Amino acid sequence: MALKVEHEIHQRRKGRNVGVGLMLGMFVVLVLALTFTKITSGDFELPKANEIAQ
Amino acid sequence: MPGASYTVTSKETEASLGDYFALLKPRVMSLVIFTAFVGMLAAPISVHPVVGFASILFIAVGAGASGALNMWWDADMDAVMKRTAKRPIPAGKVQPGEALYLGAALSGMAVMMLALSSNLLAAGLLAFTIFFYAVIYTMWLKRSTSQNIVIGGAAGAFPPLIGWVVATGSMSIEGWLMFALIFIWTPPHFWALALFMRSDYDDAGVPMMTVTHGRPSTRRHILGYTIVLFILAVGTGFTSIGGPIYLLSAVILNMLFLKGAYDIWSRDENISETDNYAAERKFFKLSLLYLFLHFGAILAEALLRPWGLGGW
Numbered sequence: 001m002a003l004k005v006e007h008e009i010h011q012r013r014k015g016r017n018v019g020v021g022l023m024l025g026m027f028v029v030l031v032l033a034l035t036f037t038k039i040t041s042g043d044f045e046l047p048k049a050n051e052i053a054q
Numbered sequence: 055m056p057g058a059s060y061t062v063t064s065k066e067t068e069a070s071l072g073d074y075f076a077l078l079k080p081r082v083m084s085l086v087i088f089t090a091f092v093g094m095l096a097a098p099i100s101v102h103p104v105v106g107f108a109s110i111l112f113i114a115v116g117a118g119a120s121g122a123l124n125m126w127w128d129a130d131m132d133a134v135m136k137r138t139a140k141r142p143i144p145a146g147k148v149q150p151g152e153a154l155y156l157g158a159a160l161s162g163m164a165v166m167m168l169a170l171s172s173n174l175l176a177a178g179l180l181a182f183t184i185f186f187y188a189v190i191y192t193m194w195l196k197r198s199t200s201q202n203i204v205i206g207g208a209a210g211a212f213p214p215l216i217g218w219v220v221a222t223g224s225m226s227i228e229g230w231l232m233f234a235l236i237f238i239w240t241p242p243h244f245w246a247l248a249l250f251m252r253s254d255y256d257d258a259g260v261p262m263m264t265v266t267h268g269r270p271s272t273r274r275h276i277l278g279y280t281i282v283l284f285i286l287a288v289g290t291g292f293t294s295i296g297g298p299i300y301l302l303s304a305v306i307l308n309m310l311f312l313k314g315a316y317d318i319w320s321r322d323e324n325i326s327e328t329d330n331y332a333a334e335r336k337f338f339k340l341s342l343l344y345l346f347l348h349f350g351a352i353l354a355e356a357l358l359r360p361w362g363l364g365g366w
Contacts, residue, residue: 007269008255012069015070016071016074030108030111034104034105034108038105
């Protein structure tokens with residue numbers, strides 16, 4: 001059996017890594033969008049200065 | 055520990071992303087997404103699209119995680135049954151331990167993220183659903199009682215209620231009615247499957263009702279549950295999530311479903327074997343359509359409501 005530089009297993013592993021990377025990227029975007037939505041919604045209030053100090 | 059004791063014999067150990075995705079039971083996830091979405095839209099309080107999308111996604115991930123835990127524990131059983139032998143663990147593509155870690159990690163992530171995106175009650179319900187499916191159903195009931203499907207069905211019934219809680223922050227009768235619709239629908243759906251997939255469950259040693267109580271008793275149970283489902287499904291039509299579209303759909307679908315259950319009850323094994331369980335197979339296919347159309351009708355009522363067309 002000839003030794004191939006790019007074995008099928010490497011391709012599968014690469015596909016898996018790219019997939020996980022894309023999912024993590026999408027998760028980050030989703031958390032950002034969620035955060036933006038929450039802080040721009042009407043019922044969001046920043047904590048008062050004395051509450052932060054405590 | 056059945057799952058932990060299962061060893062992968064194949065040399066194929068480099069799984070693709072698709073194999074890990076298959077651990078999450080995508081078809082079950084699609085049903086979870088749909089019913090949770092309907093539960094959320096049927097609620098009287100609207101949800102911001104981003105919050106709604108994120109919440110449904112985390113509910114689906116939680117459901118998928120419980121599916122991975124189920125596959126970890128049931129790997130030995132899955133290897134025996136024709137229907138499940140090609141799942142990633144028995145097929146030798148994924149190690150049982152990987153399924154356990156993936157399921158546990160995604161469960162924790164999904165519950166925490168749902169708490170952040172919606173509310174603690176919805177997250178608590180999701181955590182309970184995962185626990186119920188992975189521990190109560192998979193690890194305990196499935197192998198020990200013929201009522202496995204009846205009680206375990208609750209796990210699949212929670213998503214519309216969670217969707218409702220995401221929107222309202224509380225549980226009300228309408229959310230529980232959607233829960234009950236799936237809860238009562240589950241036993242006849244799986245018992246019909248057990249009637250025509252007889253060797254699968256027997257071989258795996260699953261104490262399905264067909265094995266423990268006999269097939270005539272299973273036929274009677276299917277009819278009994280279908281009668282209860284008829285009353286429940288049609289009754290739901292008179293609540294705030296119902297309306298003319300839902301009521302008409304429910305009456306037609308439940309008449310057909312009751313006819314199918316009656317056909318199953320009125321025949322015996324000899325008749326069923328001559329036509330290769332045609333009535334049981336037809337009932338099973340109808341059950342899939344039944345659930346989809348009921349929730350589709352609830353969705354239609356909810357979508358038409360802003361124009362004054364949906365609901366009563």
